[in-house]
Amino acid sequence: MHARTPRLPVQQLFILSICRIAEPIAVTSYLPYLPEMVESVGVPEAEIAKWAGLTTAVASFCQAVMAVSWGTASDRYGRKPIILLGLIFTMFLSLAFGLSTSLPMLIACRAMIGLMNGNVGIIRTMVAEMIQDKELQPRAFSIMPMVWTIGSIFGPAFGGSLAHPAEKYPEVFGNSRFLKDYPFALPNMVSAAFFIIGITTGYLFLHETLAAKKGHRDAGLVLGQILTRPCARQREKSRFIMPDDERTPLLIESQHTTKALQGIPEVKQPRWREVFTSQSALILLTYALMSVHTMAFDSLFPVFLHNPVQRLQDNPDMQLPFKFVGGCAMDSQQIGMFYTLTGIIGMVMQFYVFPTFAKRFGVLNCVKAPTVVSPILYLLTPYIPLVPESMRNATIFSLVLAKLTCAIFIFPCITILLTNSASSLSILGTLNGVATSVSAIGRAAGPAVLGPIFSLGVRAGYIIIPWWFLSFLSVVAAIPVLWIVESDSFQIQSLDEPEPILEQSLVEETHPIKYHDSRTK
Template structure:
């Protein structure tokens, strides 16, 4: 392999992953116990689905309101400080959510978490700034979703097993007045530990990727270097000069990007027409519309699994195959177990299966395949209640796994397509802020619409109503997909300013015909 072949910045991606890790835990841990938590504040059982949807929706609406602001703020002040601020705010507000004793406080905490954290788009921007080579993008852009998958394994497990600890573990927590008074705070305390690890790691070791801020003094990095200096000296002695330093330009890039007057000037003068070019707008439309049905499904499935089962034999209220209402009567611990098991399998799919498929077939074909799979999945979901009891566990497992696999293929692929539709590296912070905002609107709209529809379907005796409504939304969301084109990326528009690509390097990485593939001597 050629010496100048681009490589993934493994250490910085790992540090960014550690920073990211606590957020999926905080976001997913409440899903298994949310129906019980809503019931505990006095909401009637018939309205639980409605309020579960609205609780999820306010978080996404709030995130949508602030995502572009956080993106543009990171373009001005740097990615690292905004990410650390978002982590701190999320940690504090998650604890407040766990301590909530009334519906307004519960909903308000979820809204504030959305307002104070725009890290989704900023982290995507950092990954894009670290990895500009198209051949490396499928694996690079699968790292943060894999972190989300791992967090979504631990999160529901924490939420399901640590909620109501005084009842589940009386020998340990039974005498604690605090945990009897606040039965849902322990999962958030556990998440807070991960937040502290992420904040500390990011402050000490995460490098800034915004070109305009790379030369500035970072007190956190200075402290991190002081703390790790003994280990660094030993490593240098044993390894010598064989290993690249983390600060070595990834694609001929760090120093080159920092000195590029074009990037600096475009940061100042970029306009919305540069950000929302036709392809970017089309991808954002697909991203938002797919967020509607995927998040609605995520919010409805725990309610469906928690709903009491219905007896189908000799029941006058049941008229198969359309009129029936079936649930499984699961508690939060059982629901969390299913999410954990499927998440473990999802980790393998995320880091091995998706990059291989994306490399072989292309990310656009992955999006097209999932846009077909979603409607079929939603159409069949309510009929899981009719499966014989001996097969229900396996059926529910594969139901959740198929949905997870579709999301693993869909959203990283859309993120890569969006990144490569950008006209300049300097606008990625704002573009990803817009992406976070529109997807948050979709994630808010889905649960907000489908929660009441779910309650209506249960009252009417037709559990298929919310799921088939999701099917219709999924079909509509697939409409923009045939018009999406896989772009060459922002680098292709700057080739006239750069040296010709060496033939040997081009032969080794044909899909990535970008100036970033060059190492300058």
């Protein structure tokens, strides 16, 4: 029997992407206007960076508290229902954030968003359960980060252009008392529309990937099949002509497969020693440390760009090359434009450049290279205001693009390394929940620590302090990478071997590592 070429389950990945897209839009839309929002609730100018950092950090900290619980819940109740719950909670809490009129309300809304959503790890788990062929992993694991990048294109654009709509577009929104009283509500209302699309699409068309739940009746899929019955009939006709391929068990389960899967017992909560291998622990540490400096930069860079320009000529408070505090005096719309432009380029790099580099140079090398570049970028960041004004925008664009490129390579590669370090497929939900927690701790610690340091540096007259401290953190984050080893744990059965009988196929599909190990011993 001829070997079959492995293919991506494009349809289900596309549906999962639609479910995912609303979250990056909501998360990144507030970055351009957050300094203005914090200022609008009465925070003094010198304290804006600190409270903006803490507002960002509290969501990540709360996500760290609940991520493992959400991941474990997905191991028990299924990936799909937990993902839909996270989307519903985030939609309503984002709307509440846009209506916030006090600092405690801002912080409370961000905290609840973190507590009520563990989708990052669960979605990674779904992708890992869909894609068990190592050749497909770089492209498969780049899809969700690419979706995030697409969201980061629209999010800052919405946030920057739709904040204060009554002032920016008086001919359209000038008579709206609601938008005058709540100038940051409109970007979150636009995000809510994407949430509704994602929730509806996921409910109707997303297939469960948890083996123990695959054979269960799904009311959403039944309704989706009823609504798309004319198209389904056309596909059925085509299926008599087209040969079956490896996507079929995922997208359209046969009656034999469904019955066999119904006999699979419920997944038990894994023991911690099954979750943590030595490599998994090392990769999780790297993930946390990388998240510290990445999120610290993302939360503080808009504040830095919003900071007032410092006079360069005859200024006794400035002693170059170290003592200066100037920013770029940009508003939310200008900041959003930079993130949108770099996001468009990043989207292309995510799906085309990254998989090519990962296959050619290896996943681990694609982590190592950005760890060398990141400290240099952070060292150069505070000197942007000293660049001649005619070249400043190009410099900001280049720096943001370089920083985005580092993130595009680092985080999908860490996800692949972590997935391949898992002791079995059955613990992936919990492992990715732990990964979400440690990443969230890092993303909370970065802004929480760097925000006060930024304010301290501004008061002392040394804007280089927070950025050089960030450079030091990025060097520390690179140290564990030296001991990481690429693993082939999730390689499935060789395509050159004869196909096993149905029962063996089902076991291998559900527990590929266990089955693979039993054949090689």
